[in-house]
Amino acid sequence: MPFIDSVTLEVADPAAATAFYDTTFGLGDELRVRGSDARTDGFRGFTLSLTVSQPANADSLFEAALAAGATALKPAAKSFWGYGGVLRAPDGTIWKIATSAKKDSGPASREVDELVLLLGVSDVGASKRFYVEHGLAVAKSFGPMYVQFDTPSSPVKLGLYRHKALAKDAGVSPDGTGSHRLVIGGDAGAFTDPDGFVWEGSPALETRLSGSPLNHAAVD
Template structure:
Protein backbone atom coordinates (compact mmCIF):
# COMPACT_ATOMS: atom_id res chain seq x y z
CA UNK A 1 0.00 0.00 0.00
CA UNK A 2 1.31 3.48 -0.88
CA UNK A 3 1.18 6.51 1.35
CA UNK A 4 -2.38 7.64 2.08
CA UNK A 5 -3.32 11.19 1.12
CA UNK A 6 -5.82 13.37 2.93
CA UNK A 7 -7.82 15.18 0.26
CA UNK A 8 -10.34 17.25 2.20
CA UNK A 9 -12.06 18.10 5.44
CA UNK A 10 -15.86 18.06 5.51
CA UNK A 11 -17.61 19.99 8.27
CA UNK A 12 -21.11 18.74 9.13
CA UNK A 13 -23.65 21.10 10.63
CA UNK A 14 -26.99 22.84 10.37
CA UNK A 15 -25.46 26.27 9.58
CA UNK A 16 -23.82 27.18 6.28
CA UNK A 17 -22.21 30.48 7.35
CA UNK A 18 -18.94 28.54 7.68
CA UNK A 19 -19.03 27.71 3.97
CA UNK A 20 -18.85 31.40 3.06
CA UNK A 21 -15.92 31.95 5.45
CA UNK A 22 -13.86 29.06 4.09
CA UNK A 23 -14.61 30.18 0.54
CA UNK A 24 -13.40 33.71 1.30
CA UNK A 25 -10.13 32.54 2.86
CA UNK A 26 -9.40 30.41 -0.18
CA UNK A 27 -9.59 26.83 1.12
CA UNK A 28 -12.87 25.92 -0.57
CA UNK A 29 -11.44 22.94 -2.51
CA UNK A 30 -10.10 21.39 0.70
CA UNK A 31 -12.68 22.44 3.30
CA UNK A 32 -16.31 21.74 2.53
CA UNK A 33 -19.52 22.10 4.50
CA UNK A 34 -22.36 19.58 4.45
CA UNK A 35 -25.84 19.83 5.96
CA UNK A 36 -26.44 17.65 9.01
CA UNK A 37 -29.03 17.71 11.75
CA UNK A 38 -27.15 15.12 13.84
CA UNK A 39 -27.14 16.27 17.46
CA UNK A 40 -23.88 17.48 19.00
CA UNK A 41 -23.02 19.36 22.18
CA UNK A 42 -19.82 20.68 23.71
CA UNK A 43 -16.27 20.15 22.46
CA UNK A 44 -16.25 17.67 19.59
CA UNK A 45 -12.53 16.84 19.84
CA UNK A 46 -11.12 18.81 16.94
CA UNK A 47 -9.71 22.20 16.10
CA UNK A 48 -9.31 23.21 12.46
CA UNK A 49 -6.22 25.37 11.92
CA UNK A 50 -5.48 27.33 8.77
CA UNK A 51 -1.75 28.04 8.54
CA UNK A 52 -0.53 30.98 6.46
CA UNK A 53 3.01 32.21 5.87
CA UNK A 54 1.70 35.79 5.73
CA UNK A 55 -0.67 37.50 8.19
CA UNK A 56 -4.34 37.24 7.30
CA UNK A 57 -7.14 37.39 9.87
CA UNK A 58 -4.75 37.76 12.82
CA UNK A 59 -1.03 37.59 13.47
CA UNK A 60 1.29 37.62 16.44
CA UNK A 61 3.99 39.43 14.44
CA UNK A 62 5.12 42.75 15.91
CA UNK A 63 5.78 44.18 12.45
CA UNK A 64 4.65 43.14 9.04
CA UNK A 65 5.46 45.30 6.09
CA UNK A 66 4.42 42.74 3.49
CA UNK A 67 0.89 42.83 2.09
CA UNK A 68 -1.58 40.29 3.44
CA UNK A 69 -2.32 37.47 1.03
CA UNK A 70 -5.15 35.00 0.69
CA UNK A 71 -2.72 32.09 0.52
CA UNK A 72 -3.28 29.28 3.04
CA UNK A 73 -0.28 26.96 3.17
CA UNK A 74 -1.70 24.18 5.34
CA UNK A 75 -5.05 23.03 6.66
CA UNK A 76 -4.61 21.14 9.93
CA UNK A 77 -7.45 19.27 11.61
CA UNK A 78 -6.03 18.83 15.12
CA UNK A 79 -7.84 15.84 16.61
CA UNK A 80 -8.21 15.25 20.32
CA UNK A 81 -7.91 11.49 20.89
CA UNK A 82 -8.16 9.17 23.89
CA UNK A 83 -4.80 7.46 23.23
CA UNK A 84 -2.30 9.25 20.96
CA UNK A 85 0.00 6.21 20.51
CA UNK A 86 -2.88 3.86 19.64
CA UNK A 87 -4.40 6.37 17.19
CA UNK A 88 -0.99 6.93 15.58
CA UNK A 89 -0.61 3.18 15.02
CA UNK A 90 -4.17 2.93 13.68
CA UNK A 91 -3.42 5.57 11.04
CA UNK A 92 0.03 4.21 10.18
CA UNK A 93 -1.65 0.82 9.56
CA UNK A 94 -3.89 2.59 7.02
CA UNK A 95 -0.99 4.15 5.11
CA UNK A 96 -0.66 7.57 6.74
CA UNK A 97 3.00 8.57 7.07
CA UNK A 98 4.25 10.36 10.20
CA UNK A 99 6.27 13.59 9.95
CA UNK A 100 6.54 14.40 13.67
CA UNK A 101 5.88 12.32 16.75
CA UNK A 102 6.38 13.21 20.40
CA UNK A 103 5.48 9.96 22.18
CA UNK A 104 2.02 10.01 23.69
CA UNK A 105 1.72 13.82 23.40
CA UNK A 106 1.53 14.82 19.71
CA UNK A 107 1.66 13.30 16.22
CA UNK A 108 1.59 15.04 12.83
CA UNK A 109 1.11 13.30 9.49
CA UNK A 110 3.45 13.72 6.53
CA UNK A 111 1.47 15.02 3.56
CA UNK A 112 3.91 16.13 0.84
CA UNK A 113 1.25 16.04 -1.90
CA UNK A 114 -1.64 17.50 0.07
CA UNK A 115 -2.50 20.78 1.79
CA UNK A 116 -4.25 18.87 4.60
CA UNK A 117 -2.15 17.61 7.52
CA UNK A 118 -3.66 15.53 10.32
CA UNK A 119 -2.43 16.24 13.85
CA UNK A 120 -3.23 14.16 16.93
CA UNK A 121 -3.23 15.47 20.48
CA UNK A 122 -4.66 14.13 23.71
CA UNK A 123 -8.34 15.07 24.10
CA UNK A 124 -7.83 17.28 27.18
CA UNK A 125 -4.82 19.03 25.60
CA UNK A 126 -6.80 19.70 22.40
CA UNK A 127 -9.70 21.12 24.44
CA UNK A 128 -7.30 23.35 26.37
CA UNK A 129 -5.80 24.55 23.07
CA UNK A 130 -9.31 25.39 21.86
CA UNK A 131 -10.21 27.14 25.13
CA UNK A 132 -13.06 24.65 25.65
CA UNK A 133 -14.18 22.17 28.29
CA UNK A 134 -13.19 18.65 27.15
CA UNK A 135 -16.73 17.26 27.49
CA UNK A 136 -18.94 16.76 24.46
CA UNK A 137 -21.42 14.33 22.97
CA UNK A 138 -22.99 13.44 19.64
CA UNK A 139 -21.73 13.99 16.10
CA UNK A 140 -18.06 14.94 15.73
CA UNK A 141 -19.08 17.42 12.99
CA UNK A 142 -16.02 16.62 10.88
CA UNK A 143 -15.25 13.96 8.26
CA UNK A 144 -11.85 13.45 6.64
CA UNK A 145 -11.80 12.73 2.90
CA UNK A 146 -8.89 10.46 1.98
CA UNK A 147 -7.82 7.73 -0.39
CA UNK A 148 -7.37 5.58 2.78
CA UNK A 149 -11.11 5.61 3.64
CA UNK A 150 -13.83 4.72 4.30
CA UNK A 151 -13.46 3.73 7.95
CA UNK A 152 -14.17 4.93 11.48
CA UNK A 153 -11.19 5.44 13.78
CA UNK A 154 -10.93 4.36 17.45
CA UNK A 155 -12.39 7.71 18.60
CA UNK A 156 -15.43 7.47 16.35
CA UNK A 157 -14.25 9.89 13.65
CA UNK A 158 -15.42 9.01 10.14
CA UNK A 159 -13.23 8.94 7.04
CA UNK A 160 -14.62 8.84 3.51
CA UNK A 161 -13.06 7.82 0.23
Protein backbone atom coordinates in the same frame (compact mmCIF):
# COMPACT_ATOMS: atom_id res chain seq x y z
CA MET B 1 1.14 7.02 0.98
CA PRO B 2 -2.49 8.01 1.73
CA PHE B 3 -3.63 11.32 0.32
CA ILE B 4 -6.01 13.56 2.32
CA ASP B 5 -7.86 15.73 -0.15
CA SER B 6 -10.59 17.30 1.98
CA VAL B 7 -12.41 17.77 5.24
CA THR B 8 -16.19 17.99 5.23
CA LEU B 9 -17.94 19.90 7.99
CA GLU B 10 -21.45 18.70 8.78
CA VAL B 11 -23.51 21.78 9.57
CA ALA B 12 -27.10 22.73 10.33
CA ASP B 13 -27.20 25.39 7.60
CA PRO B 14 -24.99 24.59 4.57
CA ALA B 15 -25.85 27.81 2.74
CA ALA B 16 -24.85 29.98 5.69
CA ALA B 17 -21.64 28.01 6.28
CA THR B 18 -20.73 28.22 2.60
CA ALA B 19 -21.25 31.99 2.64
CA PHE B 20 -19.12 32.36 5.78
CA TYR B 21 -16.15 30.34 4.51
CA ASP B 22 -16.33 31.71 0.99
CA THR B 23 -16.14 35.31 2.18
CA THR B 24 -13.58 34.81 4.96
CA PHE B 25 -11.02 32.07 4.30
CA GLY B 26 -11.71 31.48 0.60
CA LEU B 27 -10.49 27.87 0.63
CA GLY B 28 -11.06 25.56 -2.32
CA ASP B 29 -12.31 21.97 -2.51
CA GLU B 30 -10.19 20.92 0.46
CA LEU B 31 -12.93 22.42 2.68
CA ARG B 32 -16.52 21.28 2.10
CA VAL B 33 -19.80 21.43 3.96
CA ARG B 34 -22.97 19.36 3.98
CA GLY B 35 -26.16 19.41 5.95
CA SER B 36 -26.59 17.44 9.16
CA ASP B 37 -28.90 17.48 12.15
CA ALA B 38 -26.77 15.03 14.16
CA ARG B 39 -26.75 15.87 17.85
CA THR B 40 -23.57 17.55 19.07
CA ASP B 41 -22.75 19.46 22.23
CA GLY B 42 -19.57 21.08 23.54
CA PHE B 43 -16.10 20.39 22.20
CA ARG B 44 -16.25 18.32 19.02
CA GLY B 45 -12.79 16.88 19.49
CA PHE B 46 -10.94 18.57 16.64
CA THR B 47 -9.62 21.90 15.46
CA LEU B 48 -8.70 23.24 12.04
CA SER B 49 -5.71 25.53 11.63
CA LEU B 50 -4.73 28.00 8.95
CA THR B 51 -0.99 28.63 8.93
CA VAL B 52 0.15 31.85 7.31
CA SER B 53 3.45 33.58 6.61
CA GLN B 54 3.17 36.68 8.80
CA PRO B 55 1.12 38.30 11.60
CA ALA B 56 -0.60 40.74 9.21
CA ASN B 57 -2.09 37.83 7.27
CA ALA B 58 -3.30 36.22 10.48
CA ASP B 59 -4.94 39.49 11.51
CA SER B 60 -6.59 39.90 8.11
CA LEU B 61 -8.17 36.43 8.24
CA PHE B 62 -9.08 36.75 11.92
CA GLU B 63 -10.77 40.11 11.47
CA ALA B 64 -12.68 38.94 8.41
CA ALA B 65 -14.00 35.94 10.33
CA LEU B 66 -15.08 38.07 13.29
CA ALA B 67 -16.83 40.51 10.97
CA ALA B 68 -18.72 37.60 9.39
CA GLY B 69 -20.03 36.32 12.73
CA ALA B 70 -17.25 34.21 14.29
CA THR B 71 -16.50 34.42 18.02
CA ALA B 72 -13.00 34.91 19.41
CA LEU B 73 -11.91 32.18 21.84
CA LYS B 74 -8.34 33.48 22.07
CA PRO B 75 -7.75 36.93 20.55
CA ALA B 76 -4.83 37.11 18.12
CA ALA B 77 -1.65 37.94 20.04
CA LYS B 78 2.10 37.37 20.18
CA SER B 79 3.48 34.36 22.00
CA PHE B 80 6.82 32.61 22.41
CA TRP B 81 6.07 30.45 19.33
CA GLY B 82 4.88 33.23 17.03
CA TYR B 83 1.55 34.97 16.57
CA GLY B 84 -2.06 33.86 16.29
CA GLY B 85 -5.47 33.34 17.81
CA VAL B 86 -8.42 30.97 18.00
CA LEU B 87 -12.03 31.52 17.00
CA ARG B 88 -15.28 29.61 16.67
CA ALA B 89 -17.09 29.85 13.33
CA PRO B 90 -20.88 30.32 13.31
CA ASP B 91 -21.32 26.61 12.51
CA GLY B 92 -19.40 25.70 15.68
CA THR B 93 -16.07 24.65 14.15
CA ILE B 94 -12.99 25.84 16.03
CA TRP B 95 -10.27 27.48 13.90
CA LYS B 96 -6.75 28.49 14.85
CA ILE B 97 -5.03 31.08 12.66
CA ALA B 98 -1.30 31.29 13.29
CA THR B 99 2.18 32.02 12.04
CA SER B 100 5.62 31.21 13.41
CA ALA B 101 6.82 34.65 12.25
CA LYS B 102 6.79 37.47 14.78
CA LYS B 103 7.25 40.32 12.31
CA ASP B 104 5.63 41.23 9.02
CA SER B 105 7.65 40.92 5.84
CA GLY B 106 5.20 42.44 3.36
CA PRO B 107 1.69 43.81 2.80
CA ALA B 108 -1.21 42.03 4.51
CA SER B 109 -3.18 39.47 2.53
CA ARG B 110 -5.46 36.52 3.20
CA GLU B 111 -3.03 34.07 1.69
CA VAL B 112 -3.05 30.69 3.45
CA ASP B 113 -0.02 28.41 3.43
CA GLU B 114 -1.46 25.26 5.00
CA LEU B 115 -4.74 23.80 6.24
CA VAL B 116 -4.08 21.55 9.23
CA LEU B 117 -6.54 19.18 10.92
CA LEU B 118 -5.77 18.25 14.52
CA LEU B 119 -7.72 15.35 16.02
CA GLY B 120 -8.11 15.22 19.77
CA VAL B 121 -7.68 11.58 20.81
CA SER B 122 -7.88 9.71 24.11
CA ASP B 123 -4.69 7.66 23.52
CA VAL B 124 -2.15 9.18 21.14
CA GLY B 125 -0.05 6.01 20.99
CA ALA B 126 -2.99 3.75 20.15
CA SER B 127 -4.31 6.18 17.53
CA LYS B 128 -0.85 6.52 15.99
CA ARG B 129 -0.62 2.73 15.62
CA PHE B 130 -4.10 2.64 14.10
CA TYR B 131 -3.23 5.21 11.45
CA VAL B 132 0.13 3.64 10.68
CA GLU B 133 -1.73 0.36 10.09
CA HIS B 134 -3.93 2.28 7.62
CA GLY B 135 -0.90 3.41 5.65
CA LEU B 136 -0.01 6.81 7.12
CA ALA B 137 3.64 7.55 7.87
CA VAL B 138 4.75 9.49 10.95
CA ALA B 139 6.75 12.67 10.35
CA LYS B 140 7.13 13.76 14.00
CA SER B 141 6.11 12.19 17.28
CA PHE B 142 6.36 13.69 20.76
CA GLY B 143 5.63 10.83 23.12
CA PRO B 144 2.04 10.56 24.35
CA MET B 145 1.23 14.18 23.46
CA TYR B 146 1.41 14.81 19.71
CA VAL B 147 1.88 13.12 16.33
CA GLN B 148 2.32 14.78 12.95
CA PHE B 149 1.81 12.60 9.88
CA ASP B 150 3.88 12.81 6.71
CA THR B 151 1.46 14.03 4.04
CA PRO B 152 3.61 16.38 1.93
CA SER B 153 1.44 16.34 -1.19
CA SER B 154 -1.92 16.50 0.56
CA PRO B 155 -3.85 19.79 0.67
CA VAL B 156 -4.89 18.87 4.23
CA LYS B 157 -2.21 18.14 6.85
CA LEU B 158 -3.05 15.81 9.75
CA GLY B 159 -1.95 15.56 13.36
CA LEU B 160 -3.04 13.90 16.60
CA TYR B 161 -3.18 15.68 19.96
CA ARG B 162 -4.33 14.55 23.38
CA HIS B 163 -8.00 15.47 23.67
CA LYS B 164 -7.69 17.58 26.81
CA ALA B 165 -4.53 19.30 25.57
CA LEU B 166 -6.20 20.21 22.28
CA ALA B 167 -9.20 21.67 24.09
CA LYS B 168 -6.88 23.69 26.33
CA ASP B 169 -4.99 24.99 23.30
CA ALA B 170 -8.32 26.05 21.78
CA GLY B 171 -9.45 27.76 24.98
CA VAL B 172 -12.52 25.57 25.58
CA SER B 173 -13.71 22.91 27.99
CA PRO B 174 -12.76 19.36 26.90
CA ASP B 175 -16.31 18.18 27.61
CA GLY B 176 -18.47 17.28 24.66
CA THR B 177 -20.95 14.68 23.45
CA GLY B 178 -22.54 13.55 20.23
CA SER B 179 -21.25 13.79 16.67
CA HIS B 180 -17.86 15.22 15.70
CA ARG B 181 -19.65 16.76 12.69
CA LEU B 182 -16.54 16.02 10.62
CA VAL B 183 -15.70 13.67 7.73
CA ILE B 184 -12.16 13.24 6.40
CA GLY B 185 -11.82 12.49 2.69
CA GLY B 186 -8.99 10.81 0.84
CA ASP B 187 -7.69 7.58 -0.61
CA ALA B 188 -7.02 5.76 2.68
CA GLY B 189 -10.44 4.10 2.44
CA ALA B 190 -13.65 4.28 4.43
CA PHE B 191 -13.35 3.60 8.16
CA THR B 192 -13.93 5.03 11.63
CA ASP B 193 -10.96 5.54 13.94
CA PRO B 194 -10.83 4.62 17.67
CA ASP B 195 -12.16 8.05 18.67
CA GLY B 196 -15.08 8.01 16.25
CA PHE B 197 -13.62 10.18 13.48
CA VAL B 198 -15.07 9.12 10.13
CA TRP B 199 -13.10 8.75 6.89
CA GLU B 200 -14.66 8.48 3.45
CA GLY B 201 -13.02 7.29 0.27
CA SER B 202 -14.73 10.05 -1.70
CA PRO B 203 -16.84 12.77 -0.06
CA ALA B 204 -20.31 12.86 -1.57
CA LEU B 205 -23.45 14.99 -1.41
CA GLU B 206 -21.48 17.95 -0.05
CA THR B 207 -21.76 21.60 -0.89
CA ARG B 208 -18.42 22.53 -2.40
CA LEU B 209 -17.09 25.87 -1.33
CA SER B 210 -15.95 28.35 -3.94
CA GLY B 211 -12.78 30.40 -3.67
CA SER B 212 -9.08 30.18 -4.44
CA PRO B 213 -6.99 27.13 -3.57
CA LEU B 214 -4.32 27.20 -0.90
CA ASN B 215 -1.15 29.19 -1.60
CA HIS B 216 -3.16 31.84 -3.42
CA ALA B 217 -4.66 35.02 -2.05
CA ALA B 218 -8.34 34.36 -1.39
CA VAL B 219 -9.24 38.01 -1.17
CA ASP B 220 -7.20 40.93 -2.46
